[in-house]
Amino acid sequence: MLANTLKKLSPNPKARRKAYWHSVKAICKKYNFEYYKPNLIWINDADFKAAQKEWPREFGMSNDRRFFLFNTAKRLHNIPGDSADVGVRFGSSSFFINKGLNDSSRTHHLFDSFEGLSEPTAEDHDKKSKVTAWKKGDICVEEAVTRKNLSMFNNCEFHKGWVPDRFPDVANKKFVFVHIDVDLYQPTIDSLKFFYDRVSPGGVIICDDYGFSSCPGAKQAMEEFFADKNETLFYIPTGQAMVIKQ
Ligand SMILES: C[S@@+](CC[C@H](N)C(=O)[O-])C[C@H]1O[C@@H](n2cnc3c(N)ncnc32)[C@H](O)[C@@H]1O
Structure with a gap:
């Protein structure tokens, strides 16, 4: 109009x-x-545009968050380790992390219930209204759909189950990139407790949900966990938060 x-x-x-x-x-x-102003360079980044063509799906993660994952991953070539995505849904975050790393000698590990969210706890309630945006089973996607979406990669390993049940599968691995996007307090803190010691120095942990009013529990988990650690928690205007492991 x-x-x-x-x-x-x-x-x-x-x-x-x-x-x-x-x-x-x-x-x-x-x-x-x-x-966003149209003269922002990242919007027209050639590598990112090529990756977007391979992932034309509109739903899920916004382009700025996709770019942040992609571009951060691209810059971690010298750091050893696999990558992990906890909270996968249709697979956008996994796609952009794995594309950015562009290294099939590293395994990309995907953790999801593929039955949606677990039960929210008191930490996930808005502090004022005492209401939560979520209920058990929300945003459920079948594993087969995500496997098909990511079939262009040959280095993906799926670990279907509730966090943290499948974490022992990767107990002996080191990680360069850990992405946590489970919206809730309990699986976020469980992921931090498991992965923190397994991230290589210079590697990153990114939480997608830190700056979203719908996910107060994820923010609380990040702040609680890093309160006594040496690393700085960087708050990105996209809503993501990042920690670079020392
Ligand atoms: C917001 S979605 C992830 C979005 C995804 N990172 C993307 O790029 O679009 C959250 C995912 O976390 C999963 N999830 C939530 N709580 C979980 C839990 N306790 N254990 C395992 N998976 C969980 C859900 O099944 C859902 O697929």
């Missing part, structure tokens, strides 16, 4: 683009949305 109105008002494409931009800015301001 907006496009048609602007087309009538301005036949000049350059002027129209400027008018679109001002309209989008005004809408964002009115509704308290954020927008």
